[in-house]
Amino acid sequence: MNLYDIATKLDASILTPKLDLSRQVHCAYGADLLSDVLAFTRPSTLLLTGLINIQVVRTAEMAELGGIVVVRGKPVHRSLQELACACKIPLLRTRMTMFESCGRLYQSGIKPCIKDPGCECNVCPSV
Amino acid sequence: MSAPLCKKEFFVQEFDFEHAGKAASDMRKLLMDYGFDQQIVRRLAIAAYEAEMNMVIHGFGGTLIMEINFEYIELVAKDNGPGISDLKLAMQEGFSTASDEIREIGFGAGMGLPNIKRCVNFLGIETKPGQGTVVTMRVDLGPDAI
Numbered sequence: 001m002n003l004y005d006i007a008t009k010l011d012a013s014i015l016t017p018k019l020d021l022s023r024q025v026h027c028a029y030g031a032d033l034l035s036d037v038l039a040f041t042r043p044s045t046l047l048l049t050g051l052i053n054i055q056v057v058r059t060a061e062m063a064e065l066g067g068i069v070v071v072r073g074k075p076v077h078r079s080l081q082e083l084a085c086a087c088k089i090p091l092l093r094t095r096m097t098m099f100e101s102c103g104r105l106y107q108s109g110i111k112p113c114i115k116d117p118g119c120e121c122n123v124c125p126s127v
Numbered sequence: 128m129s130a131p132l133c134k135k136e137f138f139v140q141e142f143d144f145e146h147a148g149k150a151a152s153d154m155r156k157l158l159m160d161y162g163f164d165q166q167i168v169r170r171l172a173i174a175a176y177e178a179e180m181n182m183v184i185h186g187f188g189g190t191l192i193m194e195i196n197f198e199y200i201e202l203v204a205k206d207n208g209p210g211i212s213d214l215k216l217a218m219q220e221g222f223s224t225a226s227d228e229i230r231e232i233g234f235g236a237g238m239g240l241p242n243i244k245r246c247v248n249f250l251g252i253e254t255k256p257g258q259g260t261v262v263t264m265r266v267d268l269g270p271d272a273i
């Protein structure tokens with residue numbers, strides 16, 4: 001599923017319209033703990049979060065996430081949008097809660113972050 | 128020991144949450160420009176970012192030094208902080224001395240040092256109460272690293 005589809009499923013607005021939203025997302029992670037995001041995601045993961053500070057984008061940049069969805073319609077400051085654009089991290093915002101957002105994506109086939117069978121690296125999450 | 132192929136220093140300010148992560152970001156861009164393997168870059172970026180946040184939150188600021196060698200890339204995070212009084216406890220997932228304010232921005236879950244350990248091949252921590260902390264991290268470069 002690409003990020004346009006994600007935006008449609010979550011009735012989300014696109015806060016970084018200049019970025020390419022055709023990139024594919026296969027798994028997602030919902031969290032407000034950024035160290036958990038760094039520990040338990042893998043590249044191209046979609047992050048759903050209630051956090052709206054600069055560190056969300058920095059975390060997504062380091063972990064090479066596929067995009068960020070801000071839940072509960074929280075106001076996103078322009079500086080966050082600008083950093084997301086600079087880091088090429090697509091940023092979406094939905095009025096739905098974390099629970100509903102995750103539920104809708106799971107129902108649509110988006111998987112949780114789990115280790116690929118046979119992957120022996122020490123970075124991908126094992127749970 | 129031979130001289131590093133490249134050495135770069137990044138300065139980190141205490142409690143500067145607007146720019147926190149910039150050092151790790153700049154380091155990551157440098158490694159990408161050099162053409163290092165994506166997984167190696169990701170591991171180093173996560174380790175550097177966690178170390179940088181520790182310096183911002185706990186360490187009264189400090190310096191992040193990156194050295195590229197033939198066999199490994201080394202990151203050294205030197206802070207000016209109070210030191211870690213119980214290192215064994217600090218290495219446990221879930222243990223944190225961070226304030227509620229830090230937790231509100233998404234950190235302070237007690238995952239920083241365990242996350243670093245997960246990402247690197249070598250982790251060394253020198254710390255003494257009142258004398259700051261030096262965290263040394265190394266990621267080995269295999270034959271396909273670049």
